[in-house]
Amino acid sequence: MQLVSLGRPLLALELTLNSGQAFHWLREGDGWLGAVGSEAVYLEQKDGELFVNAGAEEAAAGYLALDHPLEEIEATFPQDPVTREALEFCRGMRILRQPSWEALATFITSSMKQVAHIAQISHTLRKRYGRRLILGGREVYAYPEPAALAALAEADLRACALGYRAANLQASARLVAEGGVDLGVVAGLPDVEAQMELRRLPGVGEKVANCALLFGFERLKAFPVDVWIERVIRERYFSKKRKVTAAMIRGFCGKAFGPYGGYAQQYLFHHARLTWKKG
DNA sequence: CTCCAGGTTCCGG
DNA sequence: CCGGAACATGGA
Numbered sequence: 001m002q003l004v005s006l007g008r009p010l011l012a013l014e015l016t017l018n019s020g021q022a023f024h025w026l027r028e029g030d031g032w033l034g035a036v037g038s039e040a041v042y043l044e045q046k047d048g049e050l051f052v053n054a055g056a057e058e059a060a061a062g063y064l065a066l067d068h069p070l071e072e073i074e075a076t077f078p079q080d081p082v083t084r085e086a087l088e089f090c091r092g093m094r095i096l097r098q099p100s101w102e103a104l105a106t107f108i109t110s111s112m113k114q115v116a117h118i119a120q121i122s123h124t125l126r127k128r129y130g131r132r133l134i135l136g137g138r139e140v141y142a143y144p145e146p147a148a149l150a151a152l153a154e155a156d157l158r159a160c161a162l163g164y165r166a167a168n169l170q171a172s173a174r175l176v177a178e179g180g181v182d183l184g185v186v187a188g189l190p191d192v193e194a195q196m197e198l199r200r201l202p203g204v205g206e207k208v209a210n211c212a213l214l215f216g217f218e219r220l221k222a223f224p225v226d227v228w229i230e231r232v233i234r235e236r237y238f239s240k241k242r243k244v245t246a247a248m249i250r251g252f253c254g255k256a257f258g259p260y261g262g263y264a265q266q267y268l269f270h271h272a273r274l275t276w277k278k279g
Numbered sequence: 280c281t282c283c284a285g286g287t288t289c290c291g292g
Numbered sequence: 293c294c295g296g297a298a299c300a301t302g303g304a
Contacts, residue, residue, distance in 0.1 A: 020285060111286035117302060118285080163300030168287085205287045226285035245294070269285070 001042060001136040003051040009066045012092030013045040016064070019270045021096050021215050023106060023119040024126060028138065035126075036063040037099050038142045040135035053135060065097045073220075076258045082236045083257070083264060086271035093270065095220060095263055100183045101176060102143040103216025108169050108203045109162060110211070115273075117161075124160040125149075149173035168203025175201055191219050206250075214262040223253045223261045228272045 017025040017032055025034040031044030031051070041060055042053040052060040061067070074091065077083050109125075110118045126141035129148045133140045149157070150173040157166035175181045181201055186194050194217065198209040206225075213222035225233075230249060237252065238244045257264040 107285075110284095112284055112299085113286095113301080114284045114303065116284095120302090158300090161301065164287095164298090165300080203287065207286060211285070224285065227283085228285065247293070273285085 002054040003042075003044065004054045004057055006050040006052055006057060006061060006066070008048045009050060009064075010070045010092050011045070011050060011064065011066070011094060012090070013043060013050065013064075015090060015093045015270070016096065017043075019090075019093055019266060020115045020118075020273070021266070022098060023115070023122040024141075024143075033135065033138060033140060035130075035133060035140050035142045036060060037102075038131055038133070040133035040138075040140040042135060063097055065094050068094060068220075070094060073260045073263050076260050077264050077267075078256060078258065080237075082232065083268065086264075086267040089271040089275070090267040093267060095218075095266060096215060097218060098215050099143070100187065100212065100216035101146055104176075104183070104198065104201075104204070104208075104212040105143065105146075105149070105169060105173070107208045107211040107215075108172055108201075109165050111165060111203070111208065121161060125157075128160065146173045146177040150177040165203060168201075172201040172203060187217055191222065194219070195222075210262075214265075220263055221259060221261045223257065223265045225249055225253060226269065228269050228276070229253070229265060231276070232268055232272045 025032045028042065030046065031042055033042050035041065036056070036059040039056060039059045041056045043060060044051045070092070074087060077087055106118065106122055109121050125144055129144035129152070130141040133142060149169060152170060154166050154170050157170055162169060176183060181197060186197050189197060191213065194213060195209045198204050198212055199206070204212070210222045210224040213219040214224060233249050233252060234244050253261065253265070
């Protein structure tokens with residue numbers, strides 16, 4: 001396979017691909033093999049230099065969001081010790097620019113699931129119902145289109161270990177495929193309205209909507225609050241308060257982390273998930 | 280075995 | 293607005 005250099009961007013490639021944003025990248029030799037939309041892509045980073053299979057330069061640069069001004073973004077983070085620790089741990093991690101349906105759908109399947117299992121579900125769905133792509137003799141699978149999932153029975157999705165999420169994914173795929181919720185329209189809405197529109201889909205509440213906005217609609221201030229973020233906020237920012245309600249956490253997170261709150265959130269999430277010690 | 284995971288929805292205070 | 297319970301599945 002012929003590789004092309006994309007230079008030396010500020011990028012922590014492995015961290016980015018394994019930080020719980022996307023769930024399908026697999027180790028292949030010295031790099032990573034996966035799909036960017038409907039294009040098979042190989043990525044490799046060697047001594048800070050980024051390489052991609054010839055022909056996929058544009059897709060890779062867009063997906064990896066190399067145009068995000070990452071040094072400026074990281075400089076907007078608050079200076080508190082918790083965020084600084086996360087920044088030190090995650091420096092160079094980027095918010096991927098994923099296709100909106102792919103991001104939305106994978107997070108519909110994510111509720112009450114560990115990252116490893118979300119990945120397993122993603123791979124099963126891709127392999128059974130996504131388009132098969134070939135790169136360097138290797139098979140890669142695109143995420144299934146809304147219409148492909150809309151055409152299935154709920155039982156087909158249950159068979160992919162989706163559990164109660166099967167009905168939500170099926171119904172959401174149908175709504176999107178039939179235009180009941182138009183993701184192209186969502187892309188043009190302001191953040192608040194976009195979130196409301198996404199929440200019309202079954203299985204999409206505040207957290208999943210924010211994940212979709214952050215990872216699939218490039219809303220870099222969207223701040224998903226999951227169990228890890230909630231733990232961090234409660235125990236390290238509100239440690240002395242007796243009662244901390246969801247509204248207080250939402251208010252704090254929307255205000256305290258600046259114009260790139262979603263980036264800060266991702267750093268806090270990843271750092272907490274990998275280093276948290278009980279007690 | 281028990282506990283918990285990148286939650287949502289519905290229901291009763 | 294708030295807390296609880298039901299909902300499936302598998303990794304730790």
